[in-house]
Amino acid sequence: ADKILLKTPIAFGSHLPALGTPIKWVSEQLSLMSDKKIRMKIYEPGKLVGAKEILDAVSSGKVNSGYATAGYWQGKMPAAAIFSAVPFGPEAGEYMAWLYYGNGMSLYQEMYDTAGYNVKVMPCAIISPETSGWFNKEINTPADLKGLNMRFFGLGASVMEKMGVSTSQLPGGEIFGALEKGAIDASEFSQPAIDQRLGFHKIMKYNYFPGWHQQATVFELLVNKDAWGKFTQAQQAMIETTCKASMTNAIAEGESMQFEVMAKAKDNGVEIRYWNDTMLSAFEDKWSEVVVEKTAADPFFNKVWSDLSTFRKGYDLWESHAFLPRAVK
Amino acid sequence: MEINEILVIGMFISFIGLLFTGIPVAWVLGGIGVVFAGLGYLADQYLDTITGLDFLTLGLVVNRVWKIMDNWILVALPMFIFMGNMLDKSGVAERLMSSMQELFGHVRGGLAVTVTVIGIILAASTGIIGASVVLLGVMSLPAMTKQNYSMPLALGTIASAGTLGILIPPSIMLVIMADQLGLSVGDLFMGAVMPGLMLGAMYVLYILTVGWLKPDAAPIPENAKKVTWGTVAKVLKAVTPTLFLIFSVLGSIFAGIATPTEASGVGALGATILAIYYRKFNLKVLNNVLGDTYNTTAYIFAIFIGATCFALVLRELGGDELIESFLTGLPFGPYGIIFFILALVFVLGFFLDWIEITLIILPLLAPVISALGLDINGYGVVDNPELVWFVMLVAMTLQTSFLPPPVGFALFYLKGVCPPEVKLSQIYKGVIPFIILQIIALLILVYWPQLVLWLPAAAYG
Amino acid sequence: MKQQVSPVKMPVADAIDRFIEKVGKTIAWVYVLLILTIILQVVLRKGFSSGLVVLEELQWHLYATGVMFGLSFAQTTQSHIRVDIFYARFSPKTKSIIDICGILLLMLPFVGVIFLHSLDFVYDAWRIGERSDSPSGLHYRWLVKAVIPLSMCLLALGMLAKLLREIQFLSRGKLSGN
Ligand code: NA
Ligand code: NA
Numbered sequence: 009a010d011k012i013l014l015k016t017p018i019a020f021g022s023h024l025p026a027l028g029t030p031i032k033w034v035s036e037q038l039s040l041m042s043d044k045k046i047r048m049k050i051y052e053p054g055k056l057v058g059a060k061e062i063l064d065a066v067s068s069g070k071v072n073s074g075y076a077t078a079g080y081w082q083g084k085m086p087a088a089a090i091f092s093a094v095p096f097g098p099e100a101g102e103y104m105a106w107l108y109y110g111n112g113m114s115l116y117q118e119m120y121d122t123a124g125y126n127v128k129v130m131p132c133a134i135i136s137p138e139t140s141g142w143f144n145k146e147i148n149t150p151a152d153l154k155g156l157n158m159r160f161f162g163l164g165a166s167v168m169e170k171m172g173v174s175t176s177q178l179p180g181g182e183i184f185g186a187l188e189k190g191a192i193d194a195s196e197f198s199q200p201a202i203d204q205r206l207g208f209h210k211i212m213k214y215n216y217f218p219g220w221h222q223q224a225t226v227f228e229l230l231v232n233k234d235a236w237g238k239f240t241q242a243q244q245a246m247i248e249t250t251c252k253a254s255m256t257n258a259i260a261e262g263e264s265m266q267f268e269v270m271a272k273a274k275d276n277g278v279e280i281r282y283w284n285d286t287m288l289s290a291f292e293d294k295w296s297e298v299v300v301e302k303t304a305a306d307p308f309f310n311k312v313w314s315d316l317s318t319f320r321k322g323y324d325l326w327e328s329h330a331f332l333p334r335a336v337k
Numbered sequence: 338m339e340i341n342e343i344l345v346i347g348m349f350i351s352f353i354g355l356l357f358t359g360i361p362v363a364w365v366l367g368g369i370g371v372v373f374a375g376l377g378y379l380a381d382q383y384l385d386t387i388t389g390l391d392f393l394t395l396g397l398v399v400n401r402v403w404k405i406m407d408n409w410i411l412v413a414l415p416m417f418i419f420m421g422n423m424l425d426k427s428g429v430a431e432r433l434m435s436s437m438q439e440l441f442g443h444v445r446g447g448l449a450v451t452v453t454v455i456g457i458i459l460a461a462s463t464g465i466i467g468a469s470v471v472l473l474g475v476m477s478l479p480a481m482t483k484q485n486y487s488m489p490l491a492l493g494t495i496a497s498a499g500t501l502g503i504l505i506p507p508s509i510m511l512v513i514m515a516d517q518l519g520l521s522v523g524d525l526f527m528g529a530v531m532p533g534l535m536l537g538a539m540y541v542l543y544i545l546t547v548g549w550l551k552p553d554a555a556p557i558p559e560n561a562k563k564v565t566w567g568t569v570a571k572v573l574k575a576v577t578p579t580l581f582l583i584f585s586v587l588g589s590i591f592a593g594i595a596t597p598t599e600a601s602g603v604g605a606l607g608a609t610i611l612a613i614y615y616r617k618f619n620l621k622v623l624n625n626v627l628g629d630t631y632n633t634t635a636y637i638f639a640i641f642i643g644a645t646c647f648a649l650v651l652r653e654l655g656g657d658e659l660i661e662s663f664l665t666g667l668p669f670g671p672y673g674i675i676f677f678i679l680a681l682v683f684v685l686g687f688f689l690d691w692i693e694i695t696l697i698i699l700p701l702l703a704p705v706i707s708a709l710g711l712d713i714n715g716y717g718v719v720d721n722p723e724l725v726w727f728v729m730l731v732a733m734t735l736q737t738s739f740l741p742p743p744v745g746f747a748l749f750y751l752k753g754v755c756p757p758e759v760k761l762s763q764i765y766k767g768v769i770p771f772i773i774l775q776i777i778a779l780l781i782l783v784y785w786p787q788l789v790l791w792l793p794a795a796a797y798g
Numbered sequence: 799m800k801q802q803v804s805p806v807k808m809p810v811a812d813a814i815d816r817f818i819e820k821v822g823k824t825i826a827w828v829y830v831l832l833i834l835t836i837i838l839q840v841v842l843r844k845g846f847s848s849g850l851v852v853l854e855e856l857q858w859h860l861y862a863t864g865v866m867f868g869l870s871f872a873q874t875t876q877s878h879i880r881v882d883i884f885y886a887r888f889s890p891k892t893k894s895i896i897d898i899c900g901i902l903l904l905m906l907p908f909v910g911v912i913f914l915h916s917l918d919f920v921y922d923a924w925r926i927g928e929r930s931d932s933p934s935g936l937h938y939r940w941l942v943k944a945v946i947p948l949s950m951c952l953l954a955l956g957m958l959a960k961l962l963r964e965i966q967f968l969s970r971g972k973l974s975g976n
Binding site for chain 2: 822823825826827829830832833835836837839840844854857858861862864865866867868869871872875877878879880881882883884885886888893896897899900903904905907908909911912915916918919942943945946
């Protein structure tokens, strides 16, 4: 094809920093680089199709591309969660290492292929850690969590349920009202700069870190495979390279904007806390229980999990020697 | 003009044209979507456009229908409808009417005030215009006729009180508007309280003034009993359970016991318990209530489905951008644009129900309003204060648009339940003062956005 | 709101309408289940701090079933909202022609599009054993997705019944010469 129009429904509003802004950048860059021969028309969530329907829409060819995160498909393919964010999983550097230079990408594509989805997948943004959630009391021991009603999403929710938390998965717009009125007691959503937009800091006192459930989150561009096959090699390369560049852009943007928001929240009386060791190891214990269940329940989850684990075991040697200790709190 | 622009305009024109044939609105919307998807496809083949529309793309309708089904917030819709139906079918609403009538019977205009108050209470439970107007008409018109009320006053009161339903929370319309625009249901419910009460108060004041200036228009019945403490006690006894129900629904939201969605379920159960308490509950009543709820929910939902197809094709044709650039390009300044939009909504309200307007027009307007850069004070608490305020303006405009002769929906509903000797012209005459009141209220809201925003800010601040 | 009883028997149309009504009267009970589910959830969550994602999801499953199947019921009771400013004044023959055109040109194509595309939608969900994307949510997503084609079938049937009635009405009018 001489000219390409990528009709791209997206899963996050393009106004959301680091969550939605990267794909807007991608669409601008594609147009610039290709001299307007590749255009990406972005459809805000729900305008054409809802966020959770993007995979189906792209695979069936109802649209030729879409931007989402694989975690949204874990009801369809349990392993999808691993390509989105893993509790106690890798940070962005290690994650990208596994994806691009380990077996990550081939497994990622294999997952869609074996499940019969007619899509070509590319990681197209990655963000740094999320917050662990907002609470109205201090959490020092697992007992403090018991009986809480909390909004939590994805694999982390399974962990929280094992901790005795009753989880729900309210949509972003409902969380504030539910928190404010006490319908739920706590909530996680995303990074500080994004949580700020939902107004959690107005009503919640304690903001906990680190985001053990999402140390890095990958976002994907899906392209219908038939459409992809019709692109020239140059066009394919342009799209793939732009997505790779978008990984850099997204993490840089995300990394740049959190501290200011946190400092402001601190000024407004929010207590920013770091999970103590008891809590962190409790989360990790429960997570390993979840992993046992997941790997037993789904062979492909098991396959991806083993591969990632092997890679990470190897990486440990490097990691434990290569980095300076973190800045002191 | 581009071909896709012609198609967009064609969609709207054929929609309006086909509406008046009397083919159900939902299927006009859906059908036009399908037909224009076909036209878009042909244009791509022969006229060199790039709408990208074809049979496959049209399949997105299924994903969109699924998105409507997979919607936790809309669960409130059948529940509120159930609650309203139960109050009606179990005679609870009627009991409310007759007892309040005893209390206000000796005041000039008292009966009309009663109708308004009941309208507000019903409003809080149903939110379905047709149902409220019909119910109020059936319950109160005979009584007002017997008491020799001036027909226009009686009819005007019923029509206007019946339309309050879509504004006063818990309102289905507000639930759906919140869903469409990504606003908080709580903010909208809270925001609607003061405008709704203000409007109710204006109605009451008007009725009392008429009763005072023109005693013949609202005569006191000859057999009016003096109000004794006994009457008051009796009325209280009759009213309390229902009021309790209404407040428990709103209260459970605001006290954090339940989300608005869950509160609707609490309300449905509460109405059932009330019916049991009054010994009006049996399997037949339940079956009737269920049948009506099933039916009503479905015909509202049908429009959702039709509209989602219409909106999909409209979007693929670039209709969103077209409308947005048209509206923002108007040479009127921000408030001029707002008045233009409200006037448009008002006119559309003549032949569209609020459901279609909310589902098709509102999402197109929201970005325009956001782009105006209005400085509306949300007290740092209400998100998107300009949208919350604007939604209230639209809600009140819509409510007004149900009343104007000769096309207001409320008038037809009312005519449907009037005895044949009541003339449509009497209804027309009766609603005019109320329309004027509505417009005044609307102007007040435009001038003082705080009337909308203060309460949600205070509640959540 | 009820369909006027036609003086002439129309066995097929009548049977379809009776069937849809029967299905409707049964499925309407999902709203009772819905009330109970909501109350149970509220009580568990507020009373015992143990709300269940399953109950949360069951709510919209029930709601979705109710509204979708209700479409055909509202079709047989002729209660879908129409703007009847002019329609009410049309002659029965004109009304009949409008209804026939509406069903053939707008309603059935629309319902057909949803039905045809929903088959793949349901099949995919069944093929890969789709379940809730919440780990503790409901399984068998294809079940609730199957509501789409089933309810569309029922709705199309209801429309066909109406079509039969109108065609019979028109042809009868022709025979008796009015
Ligand atoms: Na998150
Ligand atoms: Na209402």
